[in-house]
Amino acid sequence: MKRSMVTILIVAVMLFLAACGNGGSIFKDGIRDYISTTYPLYDTISSASNTDQYASVYQAQGRDIASVSEELQNHETPEDLSEIRDGKQILVYDDLFVTLTESEENASDTMIEVAEEEFARDNYRPSFFEGYLLASLLNTRFGSGWSTSRSQDCNLYPERCYGGYNSSGTYVGKNAIPTIRGSSNRGGGIGSGK
Numbered sequence: 001m002k003r004s005m006v007t008i009l010i011v012a013v014m015l016f017l018a019a020c021g022n023g024g025s026i027f028k029d030g031i032r033d034y035i036s037t038t039y040p041l042y043d044t045i046s047s048a049s050n051t052d053q054y055a056s057v058y059q060a061q062g063r064d065i066a067s068v069s070e071e072l073q074n075h076e077t078p079e080d081l082s083e084i085r086d087g088k089q090i091l092v093y094d095d096l097f098v099t100l101t102e103s104e105e106n107a108s109d110t111m112i113e114v115a116e117e118e119f120a121r122d123n124y125r126p127s128f129f130e131g132y133l134l135a136s137l138l139n140t141r142f143g144s145g146w147s148t149s150r151s152q153d154c155n156l157y158p159e160r161c162y163g164g165y166n167s168s169g170t171y172v173g174k175n176a177i178p179t180i181r182g183s184s185n186r187g188g189g190i191g192s193g194k
Contacts, residue, residue, distance in 0.1 A: 028076070031072060031076040031078075031093050031098065034072075034076070035098070035114055036056070039058035039059060039112060040059055041057070041058055042059040042111065043057040047119055047123050048122075048123055048159070048161075048162070049123065050122065053116065054119070055113055055114060055115035055116075055165075057111055057112065057113050057114075058111070058113075058114070059109055059112070060109060060110040061106075063109065063110050064102075064108065064110060065087070065089055065100045065101075065102060068110045069084065069091065072098065073091070078092055079092050080092040080137055082133055084100075085131065087101055087102035088100065088101045088102075088132065088164075092133065092141075095116055095117045096117065097116075097117065097120045098113070098114055099115070100112055100113075101113070101164065102166075103166075104166050111166065121141070121142040121143075123160075123161070124164070125150065125151075125161035125162065125163055126138075126151050126154070128162070128164050
């Protein structure tokens with residue numbers, strides 16, 4: 001009896017250590033929760049096609065893209081990621097697109113935009129991803145022909161195509177007066193109960 005208890009205890013400790021040692025620990029928050037509890041919510045962007053969808057924008061004050069990217073990758077390894085180029089990097093997780101951009105207001109800050117895959121598919125313009133993610137990845141995630149179909153939609157309805165948080169334009173989901181901008185609340189987001 002004692003020997004089987006010791007064996008069970010050893011196995012339990014080994015499983016715990018193995019879980020803590022790998023990048024996908026069962027004891028860690030997912031990347032969305034990690035971002036929302038680590039960085040203050042700065043703004044939200046509504047979907048032009050579905051009022052239940054939105055992207056959340058967080059602000060990493062005094063942090064450059066490379067350091068924020070490294071921190072996020074250390075917390076959870078993305079399925080794919082782009083290089084940092086022109087003040088932008090995209091990290092792709094299971095059902096999320098996390099876009100890091102240099103703040104237009106303060107170059108030493110990084111804006112972290114978190115969008116579910118459905119929001120990204122239905123709202124971003126194809127040019128948002130060009131040069132950052134492979135077209136084959138987007139076709140796998142969004143369906144073959146997404147880029148062509150979405151480009152046609154954007155030509156017909158440019159106000160329904162989102163170019164990312166720092167982009168200019170008249171995207172209908174972009175709040176004229178930001179909903180959260182400058183809030184001192186840390187994380188949580190809409191409907192989190194915080």
